[in-house]
Amino acid sequence: MNKQKRTVFYLSDRTGITAETLGHSLLTQFDGIEWKKINVPFLDNMAKARTLVERINRAAESDGHRPLVFSTLLREDILEVIQQANCRVYDFFETFISSIEQELQQLSARMVGRAHGLQQxxxxxxxxxxxxxxxxxxxxxxxxxxxxxxxxxxxxxxxxxxxxxxxxxxxxxxxxxxxxxxxxxxxxxxxxxxxxxxxxxxxxxTLNVAQLHFIRQERRPQSQYASLAQCQLEIK
Structure with a gap:
């Protein structure tokens, strides 16, 4: 049975690590799908957003399925442009921030790059x-x-x-x-x-003997160091 092929985009106004990590964690729960993963970091202006919409639409046409889009974008105007594409958007900030605002009875700052300030x-x-x-x-x-x-x-x-x-x-x-x-x-x-x-x-x-043999062959082909016998001896 052939796997279903679909595209997933990870969008962020910064590095995109958060969107990719969270999105990937969710997708691991679904079997039988071959994902084409596209990370789009530093999506911080309207020109980039419009270009991305075209790219998402091309992926939808090619796959025969609308792409999934995981976003940690904070600029609402950019997110609104992305939502016009033929895709399903999962906005992590909207999912969690609104609920936290209600619980804390305080509006969030919604400022780009706050997480990276923690690097200090x-x-x-x-x-x-x-x-x-x-x-x-x-x-x-x-x-x-x-x-x-x-x-x-x-x-x-x-x-x-x-x-x-x-x-x-x-x-x-x-x-x-x-x-x-x-x-x-x-x-x-x-x-x-x-x-x-x-x-x-x-x-x-430790490592599987066959895998160690393969890695060493890439480093020193046909050497005693890379031989299967040597790898078996050392692992043992």
Whole structure:
């Protein structure tokens, strides 16, 4: 059975991360649909809005279904233009702000960019500090500073330690280092000495052997490092 193909637009007068995150979370509850996702950030003037209306209408004609539009736009005039397109608009601010205004008995400011003002908070600087730490302690560098880490990821080469550390730093401000197990470490069949004092901070990452083999082949084709046998040995 062929999947239904439909287009979804995420609109915002800023980066669009909120609209995309919330919209995606809702769409994951619906199976059997292949979504073409289009993020439209910084939709902040009427010319852009009118151009987008044409784009939405073309998508509706191509798909044979009107697109879904998830919006965190605050400018009502721009939103009114978008609503003239052949689409179904889900306005997150209208859905929630009006209800909150009623509960608090206070009108909202409805000012663009308020969320980004939060970047000056301590949480922002914490994330930046965690990011700097992750970069300075990647692949076992500066192990004497591992005591400063919240967690230390360990595993064989190419199991995703570095991107995981960066993600944890950027999203949650978690101070994460990582240590790659070498052939010598695995031959010893015991925890490397530099990790002994931080055992309580260790988290291991592993990977399917076939996937590890594929990733290493992309990096060093036809090498011993990338061979299926080597990957099986190291994962074991």
């Amino acid at each position: 908070s301590l949480s922002y600087f914490k994330r930046i500090s965690a990011l700097n730490y992750a970069l300075a302690h990647d692949d076992g560098v500066n192990p004497k500073n591992f005591t400063e880490a919240d967690i230390i990821l360990v595993g064989v080469s190419r199991t995703g330690k570095t991107p995981t550390c960066l993600y944890l730093a950027l999203q949650y401000g978690i101070v994460a280092a990582n240590y790659p197990f070498t052939q010598e470490d695995m031959s010893a069949n015991q925890l490397p000495k530099v990790l002994e004092s931080v055992r309580n901070k260790l988290f291991g990452l």
